[in-house]
Amino acid sequence: MFFNWLPYQESSISLTIAPGRADSISLSYSYPDFIFVDNQLGILNGPGGHVVCDIKTTNFRNAQIMFKGSFALENKYYLAYYQYLGNTDNESRPYYNAGEKLNDFNRFPAIADSITQIRLNFLEKYVEPVSQWFKKHEYQRLVYNGNMRKYNVLIDKEFHTGKAFLVRPDYYSFEKQIKLINKDMILNTSYVWATDFYLNRLSKQVIKKVPDAMLYVIDSLCKNTLESDVLKMRRLGVIYTSSKAKYDIIYKSVSFVNQGNRIHNNDLIQAKLGLPKVGARVPAVTLTDINGKQVSLSDYAGKPIIINFWAIWCAPCIGEFPKENKIYQQYKNRGLVMINICIDSDRERWQQISKRANLQMINLFADAENYKVIKAKFNIGAIPRGIAIDRNFKVVDNYLPRANLLSVQEIEALIKN
CATH class of the missing domain: 3.40.30.10 (Glutaredoxin)
Structure with a gap:
């Protein structure tokens, strides 16, 4: 399973490799992110990257995997990290399990911080060699992932129960940790999700009449940066899924630092989100x-x-x-x-x-x-x-x-x- 959220891309790939044999797969990356294998192993790769995994045993708990090429040391870390957690799903699942048991949701940020701290402790105690840039990046990624859950677990619980869970204004005090421009972290899925929730909350405070409040906030806070392009690309995908008519109007007027991103993003939206195609016969069902x-x-x-x-x-x-x-x-x-x-x-x-x-x-x-x-x-x-x-x-x-x-x-x- 491969996720890369510009604006939205999720791919399931079936690949069976016989013992003693090799195979390869190529994916289109927007920024470094994971391929999730059998919901147990996350393999990091990125634009222009090439990772070779030599798997001696498929037993995850006792996995013997040699990584070569791009992100070799980082993938060795993630193998140890996901073995520590049990599987890749356990990076997020404990947050939701904790949230399901709460009636007073104001307690959740502190609980989420304790879960995040367990992951940070693993990073701090990891003794194998990794680069300094990666330590900074992974620290920030884990923090953004934990903060994203503070938004999403609440929304998820309301979504599935149909009930509103009121929280105090100080529930969102963690937003001080979210930077839209963070030089200590490479863009990644946790960043895109956390900032998406954050910008959505900020957009509700906009009183000026604008085509889209969230795009207005992005322009106001990020100016002409790579991050502004990334956040706009994500936002345009969301707009398309809520109103194609609104997307068609806004797409023509929104500005990009890199004009190639405008074309690339629209191509992605039409290919991934534009199904079934407008003007085509409806699929047989x-x-x-x-x-x-x-x-x-x-x-x-x-x-x-x-x-x-x-x-x-x-x-x-x-x-x-x-x-x-x-x-x-x-x-x-x-x-x-x-x-x-x-x-x-x-x-x-x-x-x-x-x-x-x-x-x-x-x-x-x-x-x-x-x-x-x-x-x-x-x-x-x-x-x-x-x-x-x-x-x-x-x-x-x-x-x-x-x-x-x-x-x-x-x-x-x-x-x-």
């Missing part, structure tokens, strides 16, 4: 409805269609149901078809929630096999996710606003199209 009947999207060709993707664990998705029912009832006699597709979920729980919410539109379920296909064809990342299809069975909006944000004008335009 056949799923099961609440009564066990097989239903294909093509059954509704010739009618305007809104598809909503949701999951049983997504509280915001479930919160959209009343408005979705209302829209369906209001426009069904004018030909509008609304299809809710439940993904990444348990079938029995889907049936229970659907009946409890009295879902009135076409209600379909994607099992694990179908979900893999849908995730690839529709580029399902964050949900809720809406897609609009016109009477010619072509995609007219691949990131339709969720029901509670969908305007009458947008619905009318789809119906009249």
